Amino acid sequence: MVERDANPAMGVDTGVDLRAHLKTDRRWVIKIGSAMVTGNGAGLDLSAIDRWAEQIAAMRAEGREVVIVTSGAVAEGMARLGWPERPSALPELQAAAAVGQMGLVQAYADVLLRHGIHTAQILLTHDDLSNRQRYLNARSTLRTLLDLGVVPVVNENDTVATDEIRFGDNDTLAALVANLVEADVLVILTDQLGLFDADPRKNPSARLLTEVTAGDPALETMASPEGGRLGRGGMYTKVMAAKRAAQSGAATVVASGATPHVLLQLAAGTSGVGTVFQPAQTRLAARKQWLAGQLRARGTVRVDTGAAAALRQGGRSLLPIGVLEVTGEFTRGDLVRIVDEAGTDLGRGLINYGSTHAKRLCRQPSNAIAELLGFAEEDELIHRDNLILL
Numbered sequence: 001m002v003e004r005d006a007n008p009a010m011g012v013d014t015g016v017d018l019r020a021h022l023k024t025d026r027r028w029v030i031k032i033g034s035a036m037v038t039g040n041g042a043g044l045d046l047s048a049i050d051r052w053a054e055q056i057a058a059m060r061a062e063g064r065e066v067v068i069v070t071s072g073a074v075a076e077g078m079a080r081l082g083w084p085e086r087p088s089a090l091p092e093l094q095a096a097a098a099v100g101q102m103g104l105v106q107a108y109a110d111v112l113l114r115h116g117i118h119t120a121q122i123l124l125t126h127d128d129l130s131n132r133q134r135y136l137n138a139r140s141t142l143r144t145l146l147d148l149g150v151v152p153v154v155n156e157n158d159t160v161a162t163d164e165i166r167f168g169d170n171d172t173l174a175a176l177v178a179n180l181v182e183a184d185v186l187v188i189l190t191d192q193l194g195l196f197d198a199d200p201r202k203n204p205s206a207r208l209l210t211e212v213t214a215g216d217p218a219l220e221t222m223a224s225p226e227g228g229r230l231g232r233g234g235m236y237t238k239v240m241a242a243k244r245a246a247q248s249g250a251a252t253v254v255a256s257g258a259t260p261h262v263l264l265q266l267a268a269g270t271s272g273v274g275t276v277f278q279p280a281q282t283r284l285a286a287r288k289q290w291l292a293g294q295l296r297a298r299g300t301v302r303v304d305t306g307a308a309a310a311l312r313q314g315g316r317s318l319l320p321i322g323v324l325e326v327t328g329e330f331t332r333g334d335l336v337r338i339v340d341e342a343g344t345d346l347g348r349g350l351i352n353y354g355s356t357h358a359k360r361l362c363r364q365p366s367n368a369i370a371e372l373l374g375f376a377e378e379d380e381l382i383h384r385d386n387l388i389l390l
């Protein structure tokens with residue numbers, strides 16, 4: 001039996017009861033590692049997938065949104081091809097992943113459909129998320145799927161991923177997906193009860209830490225980069241994923257996928273389950289801080305008095321109807337300055353339309369966007385979540 005201990009040096013005393021917070025957190029990214037999905041390499045563990053699906057269905061019924069990030073393509077491919085060891089050559093890994101991915105998504109699709117929930121396969125590479133246009137497209141697709149009540153099932157696109165464009169481990173991918181969908185919580189299900197103060201495989205007296213602060217450098221020395229036989233990255237990439245998720249304001253929990261009702265216990269705020277990584281700041285504060293740190297505005301949007309008042313007092317999004325003039329050359333997702341009629345700085349924001357389109361939308365109602373441009377991305381020129389006032 002593992003001793004549970006919140007090491008006082010690692011404890012969090014922010015006055016925020018993070019476990020209680022989980023009870024109301026709405027958007028969850030749940031990452032499931034290879035060892036858990038494939039019953040330690042013995043082929044897909046369908047009964048485990050079934051148990052998680054049942055819990056995810058219960059979470060959906062409570063009004064929560066869930067994105068699954070699942071590993072296991074390579075491990076399932078190995079099982080299907082009868083390979084006992086994970087290959088080291090990239091083409092073989094990619095071949096195994098291509099074989100295994102088929103069974104992996106089918107398994108999630110089948111079990112979730114039994115609960116009346118549709119799934120969607122999303123395969124991403126690092127390249128997709130570092131290219132602004134593709135990042136925004138992936139983000140819109142994921143948000144639309146969530147709005148439709150679909151559970152996206154994400155994995156790395158192993159077939160095309162070469163060294164320069166691969167995440168390499170799904171913990172990093174999951175943190176980036178948490179950022180992409182602005183998740184409240186990232187859950188990483190693995191084959192240990194959580195983060196221990198040393199690798200429990202090597203040190204049987206290692207103690208479980210239940211509450212820690214994301215980004216605490218001490219955690220990085222405790223977490224070994226060695227994974228199990230199937231996984232990659234070990235606990236180190238999970239600690240780094242928690243740090244990354246915290247930068248967009250998400251809390252991370254590392255817990256065992258084998259703990260009965262693990263997801264429902266977390267969603268109920270049950271204490272002692274897994275390791276909770278507390279983010280140092282709130283989601284909105286993190287996002288606004290990121291926006292404030294962006295110095296290079298690519299264009300300027302001049303707004304009328306009504307729009308300026310709506311932004312200042314009402315915390316509203318900027319609609320094209322309130323825009324007098326757009327200057328500069330920029331693409332969708334770029335940072336622009338927002339100024340009032342007199343040209344005084346009001347704020348900064350990420351714009352939903354490129355400059356050619358934005359210029360055509362000045363003074364137009366949002367319901368005319370589709371007709372004017374032949375397509376409509378969003379009703380707002382700048383959404384309030386992507387806007388800071390100076």
Ligand SMILES: Nc1ncnc2c1ncn2[C@@H]1O[C@H](COP(=O)(O)OP(=O)(O)O)[C@@H](O)[C@H]1O
Binds near residue numbers: 197199200230232
């Ligand atoms: N400090 C630590 N606490 C818990 N596990 C650790 C720690 N350091 C290393 N590990 C190892 O990390 C492994 C989990 O990583 P990995 O095999 O990559 O899992 P997954 O497939 O779930 O991503 C555990 O089985 C454990 O041996």
Ligand SMILES: N[C@@H](CCC(=O)OP(=O)(O)O)C(=O)O
Binds near residue numbers: 075156232
């Ligand atoms: N895309 C790979 C992920 C490999 C991986 O990172 O595994 P893990 O460390 O178990 O999350 C696969 O599906 O096998």
